[in-house]
Amino acid sequence: MTHTHDHTPITVPDGAPGYYEVMETAMQELLAEKGLIQPAEVRRQLEVLDSRSPLLGAKVVARAWSDPEFRERLLANGRAACEELGISFYDDTGLIVLENTEQVHNLIVCTLCSCYPRPVLGLPPDWYKQKPYRARAVKEPRSVLGEFGTIISPDVEVRVSDSTSQLRYLVLPLRPAGTEDWSEDELASLVTRDAMIGVCTIEAQERKVQ
Amino acid sequence: MKTTPLLEIASADGEEPVFKPGDTVIISTRFPVGHYRVPRYVRGKKCLIEAVIEPRALNNEEEGFGRNAGQKRHYYRVAIPLTELWPGYVGAAADGLRIEVYETWLEVAQ
Numbered sequence A: 001m002t003h004t005h006d007h008t009p010i011t012v013p014d015g016a017p018g019y020y021e022v023m024e025t026a027m028q029e030l031l032a033e034k035g036l037i038q039p040a041e042v043r044r045q046l047e048v049l050d051s052r053s054p055l056l057g058a059k060v061v062a063r064a065w066s067d068p069e070f071r072e073r074l075l076a077n078g079r080a081a082c083e084e085l086g087i088s089f090y091d092d093t094g095l096i097v098l099e100n101t102e103q104v105h106n107l108i109v110c111t112l113c114s115c116y117p118r119p120v121l122g123l124p125p126d127w128y129k130q131k132p133y134r135a136r137a138v139k140e141p142r143s144v145l146g147e148f149g150t151i152i153s154p155d156v157e158v159r160v161s162d163s164t165s166q167l168r169y170l171v172l173p174l175r176p177a178g179t180e181d182w183s184e185d186e187l188a189s190l191v192t193r194d195a196m197i198g199v200c201t202i203e204a205q206e207r208k209v210q
Numbered sequence B: 001m002k003t004t005p006l007l008e009i010a011s012a013d014g015e016e017p018v019f020k021p022g023d024t025v026i027i028s029t030r031f032p033v034g035h036y037r038v039p040r041y042v043r044g045k046k047c048l049i050e051a052v053i054e055p056r057a058l059n060n061e062e063e064g065f066g067r068n069a070g071q072k073r074h075y076y077r078v079a080i081p082l083t084e085l086w087p088g089y090v091g092a093a094a095d096g097l098r099i100e101v102y103e104t105w106l107e108v109a110q
Helices: A019-033 A039-050 A054-066 A068-076 A078-084 A131-137 A141-147 A184-188 A193-197
Strands: A094-099 A104-109 A157-162 A167-172 B024-027 B046-058 B072-081 B096-102 B106-108
Touching (some): A019 A039, A054 A167, A054 A184, A054 A193, A068 A078, A068 A094, A094 A157, A104 A141, A104 A167, A141 A157, A167 A193, B046 B096
Parallel strands (some): A094 A167, A104 A157, A157 B096
Antiparallel strands (some): B024 B046, B024 B106, B046 B072, B072 B096
16 A cells, blocks of 8 residues: 555554453343343443434534523523433433633533533543543643633633532533624534533634525 | 412421531541542532532432432532632632532531
8 A cells, every 4th residue: 555644553453352341241241141131222322322422512502592591491400401402311410501601611520530411412532531631620720721722811710510420511601702693503513512511612713604 | 379388297307408508518528438429639628508409319329339228318519719629729719619519428617
């Protein structure tokens, strides 16, 4: 195969499963053998997980920006408002939606493990699950935000929410200026996963020609 | 029309929240064996009750050990200033932490 660019060789694992992979498969086979779970149930659950992604969260945010009454319901009870849009909470967690304002910037973390609003955002990014982010987000949030390119004015309060148990959090970012007449779909296209975790804000962008 | 509750009803232990928003409480300094969902960095810290979380929830720490009498209590969303958590905190004085803590881990501040 000919190459026109340089890079370090891409290595493919040799195919031997690791320790945890073996344990996982053994556990799954054992549970199925005992009749406690069916392989189809595992497949179905993967389908549930795969159907969740930041696109859902973006739709929730865009709706809240466009519909003041929905926004109110979302801030009062995040889970119930998301359920209105058909987003089910298959893990039976509650959801608190944290509204960013000119005075408060919210950031979410799970210092103990990797609690994340999976029903609305899907699986968390790797850095969210790793120790440096988990330890530092509660200790030096402004440095962490700076590393994501987010500088929060000293006049603005940084509020860190640590999820520990049955509640999950979702940040409702500030709506960028100049988007007053944008449609809900256009607004949703601006909303990123990182903004809903709170590690960045959403900057005004040029409107795409429809 | 709002219905007035009947006065003769007594509530069972755990049904009504012990604390209310605005109360100052202390997160217990305890180190039981096992997995407890109260991070060590907040134990012993003074905090402000911001909200009572409804509905009540099972004590999942007891549940994790198979001990559950079906009793439920409240979680609270509490606020702690970051300057109180970390001596020498670099940032704004208003910066704060919010965390949910189960009722059995909260004590009345003296």
